[in-house]
Amino acid sequence: MALDHAILVSLLEKPGSGYELARRFERSIGYFWTATHQQIYRVLKRMESEGLLAVRDVPQHGRPDKKEYSVAAPGRAALSLWLHEPIEPESMRHDLAVKIRGAAFDDPAALVREVERHHQVHSDRLAHYLAGELRDFTGPDAPAPLDAGQELQHVVLRGGIAYERMTIAWLDDVLATLHRLGAPPPSA
Amino acid sequence: MALDHAILVSLLEKPGSGYELARRFERSIGYFWTATHQQIYRVLKRMESEGLLAVRDVPQHGRPDKKEYSVAAPGRAALSLWLHEPIEPESMRHDLAVKIRGAAFDDPAALVREVERHHQVHSDRLAHYLAGELRDFTGPDAPAPLDAGQELQHVVLRGGIAYERMTIAWLDDVLATLHRLGAPPPSA
DNA sequence: TCTTGCTATGCAACTCGTTGCATAGACAAG
DNA sequence: CTTGTCTATGCAACGAGTTGCATAGCAAGA
Numbered sequence: 001m002a003l004d005h006a007i008l009v010s011l012l013e014k015p016g017s018g019y020e021l022a023r024r025f026e027r028s029i030g031y032f033w034t035a036t037h038q039q040i041y042r043v044l045k046r047m048e049s050e051g052l053l054a055v056r057d058v059p060q061h062g063r064p065d066k067k068e069y070s071v072a073a074p075g076r077a078a079l080s081l082w083l084h085e086p087i088e089p090e091s092m093r094h095d096l097a098v099k100i101r102g103a104a105f106d107d108p109a110a111l112v113r114e115v116e117r118h119h120q121v122h123s124d125r126l127a128h129y130l131a132g133e134l135r136d137f138t139g140p141d142a143p144a145p146l147d148a149g150q151e152l153q154h155v156v157l158r159g160g161i162a163y164e165r166m167t168i169a170w171l172d173d174v175l176a177t178l179h180r181l182g183a184p185p186p187s188a
Numbered sequence: 189m190a191l192d193h194a195i196l197v198s199l200l201e202k203p204g205s206g207y208e209l210a211r212r213f214e215r216s217i218g219y220f221w222t223a224t225h226q227q228i229y230r231v232l233k234r235m236e237s238e239g240l241l242a243v244r245d246v247p248q249h250g251r252p253d254k255k256e257y258s259v260a261a262p263g264r265a266a267l268s269l270w271l272h273e274p275i276e277p278e279s280m281r282h283d284l285a286v287k288i289r290g291a292a293f294d295d296p297a298a299l300v301r302e303v304e305r306h307h308q309v310h311s312d313r314l315a316h317y318l319a320g321e322l323r324d325f326t327g328p329d330a331p332a333p334l335d336a337g338q339e340l341q342h343v344v345l346r347g348g349i350a351y352e353r354m355t356i357a358w359l360d361d362v363l364a365t366l367h368r369l370g371a372p373p374p375s376a
Numbered sequence: 377t378c379t380t381g382c383t384a385t386g387c388a389a390c391t392c393g394t395t396g397c398a399t400a401g402a403c404a405a406g
Numbered sequence: 407c408t409t410g411t412c413t414a415t416g417c418a419a420c421g422a423g424t425t426g427c428a429t430a431g432c433a434a435g436a
Contacts, residue, residue: 032285097220104337149292166354
């Protein structure tokens with residue numbers, strides 16, 4: 001049920017509509033959580049009916065009306081409860097690793113392109129995170145002394161950056177290994 | 189549907205029963221994929237009915253009979269197909285990061301224990317992976333020239349090791365940040 | 377002997393997440 | 407004036423994953 005809590009945190013940071021939340025889930029929150037708009041709308045509706053969220057209809061000019069959600073007192077309490085109970089360290093789900101082990105029963109060289117494609121995606125993400133870090137935390141336009149919330153956002157972002165760097169280095173390792181297998185040592 | 193393919197790869201590496209697969213998913217395959225026994229039994233049954241797997245009843249002495257599954261020709265073909273089609277780079281799901289950002293609206297110091305607990309779990313996993321690496325790939329008992337399958341298993345394991353190391357370093361960063369917030373600079 | 381633990385398989389119910397589709401107003405480009 | 411894109415919300419169906427429970431034989435130890 002962590003999507004509920006991710007939404008609570010995001011709405012505490014700033015109230016917004018389902019659509020806005022969906023876009024945040026493609027950006028900052030997307031470092032560590034993903035959700036589609038359908039999921040978000042469904043959960044928002046349920047949480048509102050449970051009294052965890054408050055809705056406000058906001059008419060807009062030049063675009064459709066939106067429903068702005070914010071966290072109600074019971075929502076804040078629910079989040080606090082969750083924050084104080086232990087959670088399981090996450091489990092990995094890495095399709096590419098399945099493919100790499102599977103390549104032993106197929107053509108390893110055929111994987112090179114796929115790995116390179118992933119390398120590109122992760123490089124792009126890294127660049128995007130670094131730009132965000134400069135803009136919000138370490139650049140000249142960032143607030144001079146960060147408050148607690150910003151410090152915590154920054155350390156989470158540093159986690160995303162570390163993850164992308166690690167992944168890129170590993171994909172280099174994978175590529176080197178694939179090339180080594182494709183061209184076995186000529187001296188052997 | 190990547191569980192299907194993870195099972196195919198595992199059964200190609202070595203045929204086995206649902207129970208054995210479940211235990212592999214707690215060990216080597218668990219570096220990058222998890223599954224419970226219920227999930228595995230259900231998928232095995234489905235894949236067998238689809239003709240992707242073959243079953244063989246193996247009577248055992250001193251313990252219940254088991255059903256040993258192995259990959260049939262259509263299963264191998266299905267895996268090959270999947271290996272040649274591109275997959276999306278994975279998305280993260282990191283509950284702890286949600287908690288860290290949520291801590292801004294609660295007591296950041298209360299998170300220290302939780303983060304330390306995760307630190308311990310990841311340190312244990314790292315030690316476990318390193319022991320496995322020494323045993324299977326880099327130690328004196330490891331096969332002298334690794335074949336392609338072993339090379340690929342090794343590079344996947346190196347990915348798991350890199351992931352744990354990165355995570356541990358990040359959790360240190362998180363702890364330092366939490367301590368900094370708990371004890372703001374006395375000179376300020 | 378009774379309990380605990382391991383091997384071994386499975387059902388049923390539920391929640392979570394994905395995919396495809398639908399609606400609808402506003403605006404910009406062709 | 408039509409097509410495409412962006413904001414904005416939503417349903418329905420399906421597939422994936424989790425949780426609780428049930429069974430059953432065998433072995434080891436209290």
